Amino acid sequence: MTTKLIRPALVLFAALTLITGVLYPLAVTGVAQAAFPAQAAGSLVMRDGKAIGSTLIGQAFSDPKHFWGRPSATSPMAYNAGASGGSNQGPLNPALADAVKGRIEALRAADPGNTAPVPVDLVTASASGLDPHITPAAARYQAARVARVRGVSPDSVEQLIARNTEGVSMGWLGEPRVNVLALNLALDAKN
Known part of the structure; x- marks a missing residue:
C-alpha cells in the first residue's frame, strides 16, 4: 500500500518541480526580456x-x-x-x-x-x-x-x-x- 502512494507522490513532486521551478521562471524571464529588455537586464x-x-x-x-x-x-x-x-x-x-x-x-x-x-x-x-x-x-x-x-x-x-x-x-x-x-x-x- 505504501508503494502505491509513493509513486504518485514522486511523480507529482517531479511535475510540480518542473512546472514551478523551471518552466514558469523561464516563461516569466522570456516575457520580461521581450517586453522590458533594459529592466530585465x-x-x-x-x-x-x-x-x-x-x-x-x-x-x-x-x-x-x-x-x-x-x-x-x-x-x-x-x-x-x-x-x-x-x-x-x-x-x-x-x-x-x-x-x-x-x-x-x-x-x-x-x-x-x-x-x-x-x-x-x-x-x-x-x-x-x-x-x-x-x-x-x-x-x-x-x-x-x-x-x-x-x-x-x-x-x-x-x-x-x-x-x-x-x-x-x-x-x-x-x-x-x-x-x-x-x-x-x-x-x-x-x-
Missing part, C-alpha cells in the same frame, strides 16, 4: 562596453565633485543588493540619532558655508537601503558644493538638476526625484 548603465552602475541601485559617491545619494543600511557593504533592507532603527534609537548626527557633520564639513537645513533623505537610509534617488531639495542642497569644487557656475549645476529631475510616475504616483548616478554622469560629461 538590471537597468545597467554602460560606458565603453563596461557596466558602471544601475539606475535601480544606489552607489556610494564620496568625492565632493559628485552628488551624494541616500545612505545605505545594507551590510557588509553599502548598496549591497544581496542584502537589501533598512536598519530597522526607530526614531528613538540612539544608534540612529548618532548615525544621523555623523552624516550631518560630514555634510557640513564638505560644505561649511552651507547653513541651509539638511534634507532628511541625505541623512537617513531608505527601507531598501538601495535607493538610487534623492529629492530635488537634496540635490539643490549639494549644488553649491559641486559647482565650487568643479569650478562651474551654480546656475549650470541647477540646470543639470532640473534636466535630471524625474516627475511623478503615471502622473500621480510618488514624488519628483533625481537619479544620483544619472546626474553625476551628466556632470562628468559636461566637464
Whole structure:
C-alpha cells in the first residue's frame, strides 16, 4: 500500500518541480526580456562596453565633485543588493540619532558655508537601503558644493538638476526625484 502512494507522490513532486521551478521562471524571464529588455537586464548603465552602475541601485559617491545619494543600511557593504533592507532603527534609537548626527557633520564639513537645513533623505537610509534617488531639495542642497569644487557656475549645476529631475510616475504616483548616478554622469560629461 505504501508503494502505491509513493509513486504518485514522486511523480507529482517531479511535475510540480518542473512546472514551478523551471518552466514558469523561464516563461516569466522570456516575457520580461521581450517586453522590458533594459529592466530585465538590471537597468545597467554602460560606458565603453563596461557596466558602471544601475539606475535601480544606489552607489556610494564620496568625492565632493559628485552628488551624494541616500545612505545605505545594507551590510557588509553599502548598496549591497544581496542584502537589501533598512536598519530597522526607530526614531528613538540612539544608534540612529548618532548615525544621523555623523552624516550631518560630514555634510557640513564638505560644505561649511552651507547653513541651509539638511534634507532628511541625505541623512537617513531608505527601507531598501538601495535607493538610487534623492529629492530635488537634496540635490539643490549639494549644488553649491559641486559647482565650487568643479569650478562651474551654480546656475549650470541647477540646470543639470532640473534636466535630471524625474516627475511623478503615471502622473500621480510618488514624488519628483533625481537619479544620483544619472546626474553625476551628466556632470562628468559636461566637464
